[in-house]
Amino acid sequence: MPARIAVAICALLWLAAPAAAQTAAPPDMSGFWINQYTPDLSVVLGKQPPFTEFGAERWRTVDTAKDPTAICLPVGPSRGFTAPFPFILVQHDKMISIMFEYQAIWRAIYLDGRGHPDDLADYPYFMGHSIGKWEGDTLVVDTQGIDERSWLDTAGHEHSAKLRLTERFKKTGPDTIQWTVTYDDPIYFTRPWSIERTFTRGKPGDRVLPYTCNENNKDVEHLMPFQPNLNYKHVPETKKPGGD
Amino acid sequence: MKRGLAALLATIALLASGVSIAAHHSFAAQYDSKKPITLKGGIARIEWANPHIYFYLDVADANGATVHWAIEGGAPSTLYRAGWRKDSAKVGDVVTVNGFLARDGSKLVNMQRALLADGRNLFVGNSSYYQKGH
Numbered sequence: 001m002p003a004r005i006a007v008a009i010c011a012l013l014w015l016a017a018p019a020a021a022q023t024a025a026p027p028d029m030s031g032f033w034i035n036q037y038t039p040d041l042s043v044v045l046g047k048q049p050p051f052t053e054f055g056a057e058r059w060r061t062v063d064t065a066k067d068p069t070a071i072c073l074p075v076g077p078s079r080g081f082t083a084p085f086p087f088i089l090v091q092h093d094k095m096i097s098i099m100f101e102y103q104a105i106w107r108a109i110y111l112d113g114r115g116h117p118d119d120l121a122d123y124p125y126f127m128g129h130s131i132g133k134w135e136g137d138t139l140v141v142d143t144q145g146i147d148e149r150s151w152l153d154t155a156g157h158e159h160s161a162k163l164r165l166t167e168r169f170k171k172t173g174p175d176t177i178q179w180t181v182t183y184d185d186p187i188y189f190t191r192p193w194s195i196e197r198t199f200t201r202g203k204p205g206d207r208v209l210p211y212t213c214n215e216n217n218k219d220v221e222h223l224m225p226f227q228p229n230l231n232y233k234h235v236p237e238t239k240k241p242g243g244d
Numbered sequence: 245m246k247r248g249l250a251a252l253l254a255t256i257a258l259l260a261s262g263v264s265i266a267a268h269h270s271f272a273a274q275y276d277s278k279k280p281i282t283l284k285g286g287i288a289r290i291e292w293a294n295p296h297i298y299f300y301l302d303v304a305d306a307n308g309a310t311v312h313w314a315i316e317g318g319a320p321s322t323l324y325r326a327g328w329r330k331d332s333a334k335v336g337d338v339v340t341v342n343g344f345l346a347r348d349g350s351k352l353v354n355m356q357r358a359l360l361a362d363g364r365n366l367f368v369g370n371s372s373y374y375q376k377g378h
Binding site: 069 | 273314
């Protein structure tokens with residue numbers, strides 16, 4: 001299983017990377033946070049992501065009636081932080097828990113130095129498997145094993161089982177967290193690409209409200225095939241001398 | 245009223261641009277932004293439930309027959325934070341709904357505005373709670 005060994009080595013190298021002599025206690029990011037609603041990541045990016053030929057064809061032909069969340073499948077880590085619903089972050093030394101209102105779903109970010117499980121590819125999860133570490137005052141999270149049925153956004157950007165997310169959480173004030181996420185998926189994209197969003201602290205007393213997706217999901221009976229990107233023309237990025 | 249109309253036009257422009265309004269799935273997979281509709285009728289039932297609320301209107305057609313329409317609104321949590329409650333309107337209240345028709349031809353409308361007789365815009369979400377995504 002060379003692929004598994006490679007994944008294990010990558011995870012170990014990642015964990016061994018300069019753990020930036022953690023002297024001061026990390027900033028407390030616990031609390032109730034409000035997302036920046038981002039239904040289409042390419043709008044933030046200012047262009048379409050750097051698609052491979054395969055990724056471009058998937059984008060051109062995507063049918064938004066097949067959105068996994070329309071049938072109440074879990075949102076995936078990307079949409080959890082970009083949907084118009086808040087979340088609660090609970091911070092401990094060895095773990096950070098994220099409780100999303102959207103679909104009442106969770107993410108566990110393990111900070112105890114573990115790597116990814118070696119059978120992760122066989123047992124993916126929609127929200128992925130996340131390990132994190134502090135680099136100074138920034139929480140850096142590596143997420144793999146994300147079920148390829150999840151989408152990256154409502155617009156219909158998809159990903160493969162090889163998607164690797166790197167997220168950086170940095171407090172930019174008492175009530176704001178800057179979230180930078182890098183999407184690395186060699187099946188869909190020719191190179192990693194990133195966007196940045198801001199989480200804003202809720203008001204005192206704010207609470208997470210119910211989102212029981214299956215309760216009354218009548219929409220699903222009315223969805224009709226819709227392919228908004230059939231005129232999309234893929235223009236591969238030209239490599240500049242020296243790269244970018 | 246001018247402001248209301250401007251907001252409606254802005255919403256229509258947003259929808260026409262193809263941007264989804266729900267996180268749950270794309271608007272255009274279910275509704276036709278080129279088919280606006282206005283309905284006036286009495287509320288027959290309200291379903292304050294996830295992922296989106298529905299309410300039902302009894303609307304008189306041209307022949308005087310009563311036609312039952314389903315109206316879809318926002319997520320209960322979003323509406324709650326905008327100040328709405330499940331009893332903000334009651335069965336029998338008359339409401340004028342502006343919205344868009346379902347693409348599958350069913351008597352289903354995605355509401356953009358629902359004006360009660362007392363002037364309140366029923367179940368209109370407060371989008372300012374979430375920062376603009378772009």
